[in-house]
Amino acid sequence: MASTLKEIADHMGVSHVTVSHALRGTGRMAEDTRHRIQQTARRMGYRPNAAARTMASRQTHNIGVVIHSLGLQCGGWHAYDTVSGINSIIEPAGYTTCLVQMHDVESGEDGMARVFREQALDGMIVHAALLPRARHHLGELSDSIIWCDAGLQESTNCVWRDEVQAGRLVANAVAEAGYRKALVVSGESHSERPYRHGHQREAGLRDGFERAGVAMQCVRIESGNAAHLQMIIDQMHPDVAVVAADYSHVEPIALMFPSAGWSPGVHFALACCDDRSWFAVHWRNLSRARFNRYKMGQQAANMMLQRMSSHERSVESHIELPAWYPGHVKELSIPPTLVPREKLIGR
Amino acid sequence: MASTLKEIADHMGVSHVTVSHALRGTGRMAEDTRHRIQQTARRMGYRPNAAARTMASRQTHNIGVVIHSLGLQCGGWHAYDTVSGINSIIEPAGYTTCLVQMHDVESGEDGMARVFREQALDGMIVHAALLPRARHHLGELSDSIIWCDAGLQESTNCVWRDEVQAGRLVANAVAEAGYRKALVVSGESHSERPYRHGHQREAGLRDGFERAGVAMQCVRIESGNAAHLQMIIDQMHPDVAVVAADYSHVEPIALMFPSAGWSPGVHFALACCDDRSWFAVHWRNLSRARFNRYKMGQQAANMMLQRMSSHERSVESHIELPAWYPGHVKELSIPPTLVPREKLIGR
DNA sequence: CTGAAAGCGCTTACAG
């Protein structure tokens, strides 16, 4: 088990520089020589030393993926799709995904992860809606940042989806299904967050419903809060459709309401402005604005790679467009959650 | 913005070695000197170079977290809880979580992630049930591996939960609630996988039901397959309780059945052998064998740290015990999914 | 108590 270039070099009677060139395909030498060196290295079980490479080449080949740690135990699952997408692009390109959970609190140097303190990253993809202060802090740590679904919508280095359009799509679908009023369910507004998808979705919904002449009412709920759920149930009416602003509100509604006697797609109409990749497997009949977080992660990763290869300071932003998905699945006998008004079973 | 020890050293008229010692709290020197150096370093914005540190100290401070990439787009979400738990321990200890998605296929050297090829890790936590071949391959890459919920149950370096016990707990609860028969729903058996939680859970269920004199029938389904779901619905009867072997089967049942007129906790009884951290937020009334993947990740991470600090080759394995959670939530008017037999509303 | 020396394993730029 040879572990260094030098050992291979000594073994073959050449310099370690030649071995280095041979293995990486750089430099000039007889193809035969190169081939023989590669063979030997393989036979001797040579494995390069990442730290030495980093040191000499000034490239870490590490990409930080910054995600939010919302109380650690709960929340943040939505990030997994995106992170998987990022890794699927980055890893084959020879980069490593370094996961960094970040609390807004630790703006101070000392609270930061080692990976930040010790210049261990070539760049980072931020997938967390941080406060301006924290955002600024990251900007000082690296000049190569891609903001992926991070609440930043600038002309360069950002990826986001058109949330307003998602809202419009849902509003149109609800109107077309024959409902006269929409109950829009979303979470408490965290006013200090610089950007909430909810706001934009609501703007889109409002716009869409207005054009279609459908009334709209917003309800803020905490998930799992019985009183809040009851508030919605109290408003149930055949003319009313329930619209969930994001995935974290559509799940509790679908899971908890049935126990109270209200099944989506049967007793009431339900549509969602948000999407998660597992819906495609476990909840195919959910009527929703479709959207692929995995793909968005890949998009951000590609932008990162492009930026690093071209040494450009910036790369054009990308906006992902959602599409309406009715939830009609041929091989499924179960109806979509947004069933046409006239097919609803009253209670 | 000074970026090296030497710049600070020159600035203060000492050697870079002294600065190194001062900053890390090693060596011996006047407290005053140490303090002055630290101040200067901070003022000059010094940030250590991770690669140089790694090189000199032979420690990367990187921990690989190996997860399975099941077709990439779908599956694997369950890993997120565990990964978060790992990171929550590792990061404050100065280590970085390097995510590595691994396909069983790429046993060949060339298909492996760079992080594997280039000795960039101090150790790894494997959270994927790999084939023996792939497992063996990892073993050659690192001598410091913790197997977390990875299908390996040896006396050292492993973390797993007692799945048999989970099955027993569920069986007892179902029997006590007054049901005479259980319909156990699980996925297709992937026979080539070295270990499936499902097998052990089933063994526990079988044991528990046998003792309690409750009949048990297994149904294998693909999630989202309507015919399969119908198979279950056809068997519905007031004496029958539905038991989901893992989280990926309980969700489709709870999400899809209501649309077909069957609500858990109202029209039929439902219990689950599995748990996910988000159940605690979004699905609190699910009756289940409770279990904390986040905590298990922390456990694995602590074992890793212990192993690295003590330079021991191995650390004692840890078995996590599940607990029965009925799903009775005081402030929730919604019933648990495993409602007592006599409270069930017939259809 | 302090610092000069050696070395970690590579890559890059340059001289032959």
Next chain:
DNA sequence: CTGAAAGCGCTTACAG
């Protein structure tokens, strides 16, 4: 076409 030199920024062990 090939290789010797310089250097990346630290830590460790050791001599003073």
